[in-house]
Amino acid sequence: MSKGFKLLRIEYLFSVIIPCLLAIYLNNFDITDNLWILSGFAFYAITGNTLNDFIDMRDPDEKETLERVEGYSRKEIFVLSIASFALGSACFMNTIVLYPIILIYLIIIIVMVILYCIFKSLVIVNHIILGISHIVLPYFIIKINAGSIFINFFPVMSVSEILILTSIAVVAYTGQMLHELIDGDSLSKLSPKMSQIVIWGVSFISLILGIFMIIITQIYVFFPIIIFPLGIMYIFRKPREDLRGRYTLKDIGIILGNLVLIYMIILIIA
DSSP: OOGGGGGGOGGGTHHHHHHHHHHHHHTTOOGGGGHHHHHHHHHHHHHHHHHHHHHHTTOTTOHHHHHHTTTOOHHHHHHHHHHHHHHHHHHTHHHHHHOTHHHHHHHHHHHHHHHHHHOTTSTTHHHHHHHIIIIIHHHHHHHHHTTOEETTTEEOOOHHHHHHHHHHHHHHHHHHHHHHHHHTOGGGGSOHHHHHHHHHHHHHHHHHHHHHHHHHHOOGGGGGGGHHHHHHHHHTSSOOSOOTTOHHHHHHHHHHHHHHHHHHHHHHHO
């Protein structure tokens, strides 16, 4: 396989595909009815990855990005971004014809991803932007595609769904914080002690919310959700000043994300 495929960073697709599969699993939707949407989000994830590299290529401190795009011009990376965006948009066409409101959701997602790529240095806020664009709105789109909609805009959501989606979003939130500390973005601008306090606070909320969700919904297949915040709390058992550039730790997080993706596929098939 050409080393150029590394530019696509397909190992990150789990971040937007998992919420879609979660909606399919919790509502017993047919996965084949949502293949176009899953494909569209896969292409959009590649769009976001390449757009992010296109922007970061100007920063000499982005060593990981510069190593990945070595030998490529910014124009070439931008071409990949535009091409994947066009393919992703084509995948959504049939869905938009049936439910035009999905176009509004997609526009909001696109704008939020662009804002994230431009303003990654914003502490806390950028994580919220990423969580809504990568988790909440894709989940909503799967629901709307199944006709589960009221007042022609919002998806119909049960209390159990809201609890589960919120729990997973907060877990992802803590993981993204660690991710950005390794990359030297956002939280790395804070002192090590303050970063530890913020991450411990969010991880603790995530842990309590996960336990509460499992007790209320009694969907025990989501038990692993409480393991992730425990792991992050262990990593930050003391203030860390040595995380920047620890890409092996980042790789472990990516592998875990893909294992969760496989787990969700198994849940749907089973």
